[in-house]
Amino acid sequence: MPIKKNKPIYLQLVDRIKSEVANGILSANDQLPSVREMALQERINPNTVAKAYKELEAEDVIKTAAGKGTFVTGNVxxxxxxxxxxxxxxxxxxxxxxxxxxxxxxxxxxxxxxxxxxxxxxxx
Structure with a gap:
């Protein structure tokens, strides 16, 4: 993910995931990488990914099932x-x-x- 300096990184990740859902790249019940995996893929701090995931959960875009992973909600x-x-x-x-x-x-x-x-x- 190319990082822009004028916007917090976690919000850039939030926007990207929301865009992927809106454009059909991610569908209901698709699994997202774990926080650690996403951090490695994007070369960002795991805390940044966790903050983005928390924001996406608050907006009901994703849900986390303990021990199973993080998934796109059925509210696509x-x-x-x-x-x-x-x-x-x-x-x-x-x-x-x-x-x-x-x-x-x-x-x-x-x-x-x-x-x-x-x-x-x-x-x-």
Whole structure:
């Protein structure tokens, strides 16, 4: 995991695991590496992994079964929907910010259509 200096490492790990769940890389009941194994894989302190896992458990993304391991919860669909909603909220705020700074709607539509692979906005 490439480490960014502007965000705590445990939150970077939390974000990565949540992203993997939201994108279907990790599914319900998939087992995560142990704290020690994850620390070795990521070359980070085991306490950092433990803190990330604790945060993910608090958010009901993972669960730890004593003696069995750490697993993605069965709440994957709810988590994906929450993630989707958050992304649309961010997009909405970004669009509002663009309009506030004077970017016209036509330019925004052209940009979005280009990103979506649709050059003809009238067909949508």
């Amino acid at each position: 669909d709810r988590f994906k929907e929450n993630n989707r909603r958050q992304l649309f909220d961010q997009l909405s705020h970004t669009l509002s910010d663009l309009i506030q700074i004077g970017v016209d709607k036509k330019t925004i539509k052209e940009f979005l259509n280009g990103k979506l692979g649709n050059d003809d906005a009238e067909n949508q």
